[in-house]
Amino acid sequence: MTSPTKSQWRTAILASRREVDAATRSAEDDALATAAAELGAELGPGATVCAYVPVGREPGSVALLDALAGAVERVLLPVARDPGPLWWAPYLGADSLVPAPFGLKEPEPPFLPSSAVADAALLLIPALAVDRRGVRLGRGAGFYDRTLALARGARLVAVVRDSEFVEALPEDPHDVRMHAVLTPRGGLHPVE
Known part of the structure; x- marks a missing residue:
């Protein structure tokens, strides 16, 4: 039997996410915010963390960003501009987020260069799925793959629903x- 392709995985996961009801999403988002606050507290008040503003049915919430902001010195959010690595901007609260390309919400300028990710001790990264080896399935645009090489020494943690932490995904070079996966019910999972 042939293993599903990345495209097939994406289609199935996005369909599954559309089926998650509002109460479940809210409970998951609360659990992720609590876990994010704990991760931030472990890093200490002087740390920089990169996170993201969820889009559509992605796990996470602005409450997660607020929890991080209360625990660390600086939370940076991605700024997606084609075709290069992500730029970054400080999170200054929900009211500072504006509509951006690709249906995203981002902080307003000024933006920081892609190299700002090197200051982060932790990156919370959106994903559609992650497998037990740490292989991450994104949406396919490659923004994070082009950016993560700049995150020297940072802990890379993908955020997914519990059902999206899977045995095996296809991997490209x-x-x-x-390094780990954060899920609402399971918390922080190290990967092999």
Whole structure:
């Protein structure tokens, strides 16, 4: 039997996410915010963390960003501009987020260069799925794969729903493996 392709995985996961009801999403988002606050507290108040603003049915919330901001010195959010690595901007609260390309919400300028990710001790990274080896399935644009090589020494943690932490995903040579996975019910999972 042939293993599913990345495209097939993406289609199945996005369909599954559309089926998650609002109460479940809210409970998951609360659990992720609590876990993010704990991760931030472990790093200490002087740390920089890179996170993201969820889009559509992605796990996470602005409450997660607020929890991080209360625990660390600086939370940076991605700024997606084609075709290069992500730029970054400080998170200054939900009211500072504006509509951006690709249906995202981002902080307003000024933006920091891609190299700002090197200051981070932790990156919380959106994903559609992650496998037990740390292989991350993103949406396919490659923004994170082009950016993560700049995150020298940072802990790379993908954020997914519990059902999206899977046994095996297809892997390409350019894929950057995660160090851990954060899920709502299971918390922080190290990967092999």
